[in-house]
Ligand SMILES: NC(=O)c1ccc[n+]([C@@H]2O[C@H](COP(=O)([O-])OP(=O)(O)OC[C@H]3O[C@@H](n4cnc5c(N)ncnc54)[C@H](O)[C@@H]3O)[C@@H](O)[C@H]2O)c1
């Protein structure tokens with residue numbers, strides 16, 4: 001097992017590896033002892049598969065558990081309120097500790113709850129997906145609004161991230177694919193050689209646990225370095241949004257949860273690469289095709305359906321279209337794109353997709 005440091009907020013560790021939940025008893029006794037109550041907000045599917053293991057790692061401490069709907073459905077105002085109701089009913093106080101147990105959706109809503117319950121209580125991320133190498137680190141919390149993805153949230157760092165890779169063994173193929181898109185994002189914005197390694201994977205089933213752990217560690221290191229430099233997204237943190245201007249628009253247009261976040265990010269990165277004139281655009285499209293990313297969605301979504309959402313992106317102001325662009329691997333930049341150009345390249349992208357799908 002390894003521990004990576006994140007020097008943001010109150011600096012914290014990301015414990016990563018098989019059996020990582022054992023660090024609760026090895027290293028977090030003081031934090032657990034200090035809590036008057038321990039509450040777990042758990043994804044319902046994850047709870048059915050792995051809750052017993054988590055609870056036994058907390059022993060002798062007891063925790064009360066609130067399950068939230070699986071995946072994206074948890075990121076709603078209703079679920080957010082129901083989490084608060086649960087904490088209040090359980091008699092939680094400012095001295096209570098919250099654990100987020102699940103993928104990025106659970107982590108985002110539970111983090112938002114932790115940051116707002118009695119104006120903030122400590123929380124620990126216990127992520128269970130590949131994608132969560134991204135979401136559990138860096139302190140972005142959020143729920144969705146029908147008018148835009150992640151529109152309501154806070155920046156609030158966890159006390160620790162305890163990333164037990166044993167939990168990943170039950171992930172279905174489309175969630176592996178989703179998570180690997182954010183891994184590819186971290187490679188695109190940081191390192192050509194690592195990107196080559198990822199683009200060489202034609203089926204994620206080829207990856208063994210050791211290789212996967214290597215990719216997750218690299219991804220976390222890229223993310224941590226950016227967050228350490230710019231915790232509140234005044235500048236370089238925007239680069240972590242590579243592919244997200246279109247991705248969030250697709251998610252909002254289709255309805256949250258109808259496409260996984262990472263799959264939408266893959267489509268968004270393809271579009272951003274074409275907008276940027278990046279030399280690896282074709283390779284990336286072929287990688288997406290061979291790994292089963294749902295490219296067909298773009299065929300079905302006219303530009304007008306995503307335009308309004310893209311104009312409301314958090315990186316925009318005054319209705320401009322803003323993208324993280326990448327002419328060269330490892331050298332992202334942030335720029336405005338004229339609407340007409342965005343439209344033309346979108347049509348070109350759909351054409352390229354049609355070509356690879358035939
Ligand atoms: N805060 C951030 O910095 C950040 C970064 C990236 C993504 N996100 C957010 O994360 C969310 C996506 O998170 P995600 O991809 O981790 O998925 P998720 O939380 O939406 O979960 C996806 C599905 O996988 C299931 N699942 C989770 N762990 C499992 C396991 N170990 N075994 C079997 N099934 C399991 C869930 O029940 C759910 O059905 C999006 O809402 C996205 O916006 C946030």
Ligand SMILES: O=C(O)C(=O)C[C@@H](O)[C@H](O)[C@H](O)COP(=O)(O)O
Pocket residue numbers: 134138140142149150182237238240241244314
């Ligand atoms: O941590 C960040 O910063 C990111 O942008 C990571 C993204 O992968 C993630 O999807 C994030 O939630 C997007 O943030 P948003 O501010 O665009 O909602």
Ligand SMILES: [Zn+2]
Pocket residue numbers: 134182244261265
């Ligand atoms: Zn993302």
